[in-house]
Amino acid sequence: MRFAILTDDSVLAQKLAKYFEKYSITIDAYCTELLTLRAMRTITYDLVLLDAKSTVGLASSLLSWRNCNADFYTPAIILTSLLTWNVMQDWIEAGAHDVVSRADVDQIGLRVCVALRRLAHCTRIDRIQIGDYVLNRGSDMVACGGIDVSLTPREFSIAWLLFSNPGKFLSRSQITTSVWGNSEEVAARSLEQHIYKLRKKLGLSSTATGASLKTVYALGYKLEISPDLRQTEQSVPGQLPALVRAESDDSDACNSLTT
Incomplete structure (x- = not known):
């Protein structure tokens, strides 16, 4: 070992x-x-x-x-x-x-x-479902309302991190280190672009879908989930x-x- x-x-x-x-x-x-x-x-x-x-x-x-x-x-x-x-x-x-x-x-x-x-x-957990959002780590796919959404590997990693911690504040440094392996300025700038694309692709800009990605100014981000979606939250373990x-x-x- x-x-x-x-x-x-x-x-x-x-x-x-x-x-x-x-x-x-x-x-x-x-x-x-x-x-x-x-x-x-x-x-x-x-x-x-x-x-x-x-x-x-x-x-x-x-x-x-x-x-x-x-x-x-x-x-x-x-x-x-x-x-x-x-x-x-x-x-x-x-x-x-x-x-x-x-x-x-x-x-x-x-x-x-x-x-x-x-x-x-x-x-390990290979699948997360919160409301109409379904994330599958094996295929790096996200489905919204039954429609597959194409994400880059880093976009998926950020989405997985956020949906694994609904309602929890994640600092910019924590996210960049988790996804890029460092917290350098270049990763921080890239993070903003990835967050923008995730909001657009997954409809996380408003509360209409029951999930919204909030910015804690200059500090980090938090995925806010409505009480209704909280009741549907589930994770499926893999082998x-x-x-x-x-x-x-x-x-x-x-x-x-x-x-």
């Missing part, structure tokens, strides 16, 4: 690499969020560890990118020294699977075991890839961590 860790603490990275080595698990360490994002575009990791230290918002963009683009539901565990209920809740709402003390290696190993066990029974199922059955990695 292969894990990734985002941390600028080389001592912690080496300590975890040594701990998981006895379970035949390789850990790739990255010191910046951008390097981690680039790696996750080409490497399929079984689990990702994010070292938040004492900063609550460090990896929220990376979590959003993973939720929007990962080929399957890769577990992400936050390592932090702040274990208050509010901090833990913030991370879970941001998309993390678990939060654990960065100082307790044995506890990290236990939480990894739990995450991998859940993964063995996990399915966990065969490779992941095979690894879960053959290696029984979770059990090995507890022996």
Whole structure:
């Protein structure tokens, strides 16, 4: 198995690499969020560890990118020294699977075991339906009222991110990092063009369809959904890839961590 860790603490990275080595698990360490994002575009990791230290918002963009683009539901565990209920809740709402003390290696190993066990029974979401809007990630298609709408891959990624978080504010930085893998000015300018096209193609400029894409001036965007559409909101899980199922059955990695 292969894990990734985002941390600028080389001592912690080496300590975890040594701990998981006895379970035949390789850990790739990255010191910046951008390097981690680039790696996750080409490497399929079984689990990702994010070292938040004492900063609550460090990896929220990376979590959003993973939720929007990962080929399957890769577990992400936050390592932090702040274990208050509010901090833990913030991370879970941001998309993390678990939060654990960065100082307790044995506890990290236990939480990894739990995450991998859940993964063995996990399915990813391939289809979202909210009212007349239907998004299919397998085909990158969006249907509005039964009519297929052609979107570019980045337009679809933005639409998927917004429809996955209805009613939730998403910052410009969070969206650009999720879709482009960085938050540079060029991506920010391109985001405005993509938002404009999404509004036009999906009819999100007014509340007539029950869904509207609102701009929070200079900060970000929010997909507002009417109460009627909220009642029709549903997500359909897809099948966990065969490779992941095979690894879960053959290696029984979770059990090995507890022996």
